[in-house]
Amino acid sequence: MIQQPASHCYYLGQSYPLYAKIDPSVKKVTVQWNGEAFICISPEAGKIDLSDALKSFYIKACRKLITQRLKLYQPHMKVKYRSITIESTNDRWGSCSSQRHLTFHWRLMLFPLKVIDYVVVHELCHLMHMNHDRSFWRLVGKIYPEYKEAMAILGTKKTRDI
Numbered sequence: 001m002i003q004q005p006a007s008h009c010y011y012l013g014q015s016y017p018l019y020a021k022i023d024p025s026v027k028k029v030t031v032q033w034n035g036e037a038f039i040c041i042s043p044e045a046g047k048i049d050l051s052d053a054l055k056s057f058y059i060k061a062c063r064k065l066i067t068q069r070l071k072l073y074q075p076h077m078k079v080k081y082r083s084i085t086i087e088s089t090n091d092r093w094g095s096c097s098s099q100r101h102l103t104f105h106w107r108l109m110l111f112p113l114k115v116i117d118y119v120v121v122h123e124l125c126h127l128m129h130m131n132h133d134r135s136f137w138r139l140v141g142k143i144y145p146e147y148k149e150a151m152a153i154l155g156t157k158k159t160r161d162i
Contacts, residue, residue, distance in 0.1 A: 009038050009054065011061075013112030020048065031057040055088075059106045062086045066104050069120045076143060079127040093154060094119045096126035111153060118150030 008015045011033065018031075018038040022045050031053045032039045038057075042048045063086045070084070082100040088107075089095070095103045102123050108116050121144040129136035140147050 010110040011038070012109065013115070018050075029053040033057065033061070055106065058109045059086050062104060062106045062109045065109070065116065066120060069117055070102075070124070073117070073121055073124055073143065077124050077128070077139075079124055081124070081127060094123045096123045096130070098130065100127060114146065115150045115153050118144055118147050119154070121147070 007018045009018050010016075016037050018040060021039050021041045022043075023041050024043055026041055026043050029040065029042045029048055029050055029052070031050065032041065038054075040048065040050050040053065042050075063084070066084060066086065070081070074080070080100065081096075081102050084102045084104065086106050087103055089103065089105055092103075093105050093108060097103075104119065104123070108119060122140055125136055125139045125143070128139060144150070
């Protein structure tokens with residue numbers, strides 16, 4: 001049985017209702033996305049700590065979306081990365097190591113796609129320029145001209161409640 005929305009969650013820059021559903025056949029709390037709302041499925045009624053389930057959902061969704069966006073932008077830049085990781089680092093939205101490993105924060109999924117695209121492009125540009133010099137920013141601007149708008153949005157609420 002689905003009840004009234006328990007709360008709301010951000011996803012790709014918009015707020016969506018979060019519904020609770022009790023299903024005794026499941027073993028742990030999970031979160032699903034149906035395109036219009038989040039559904040938290042729990043084995044039992046009562047107070048549900050859905051932070052881990054919601055984080056797990058966002059991590060999986062982030063990995064899928066970041067992989068898609070990397071495939072979209074990578075051919076324009078003719079760069080190759082070795083691997084990607086989705087993490088909970090507190091100080092960065094993304095990073096690029098000298099070993100060509102890209103890391104992204106799962107909370108990016110709270111922001112609009114244009115912001116996620118900026119972070120993807122930013123990290124891909126680090127594969128050519130491992131610093132933030134003028135050449136780096138010129139390349140970012142060439143690939144993603146609206147980067148300053150995305151940076152302004154990112155700087156607003158990194159710790160937005162989920």
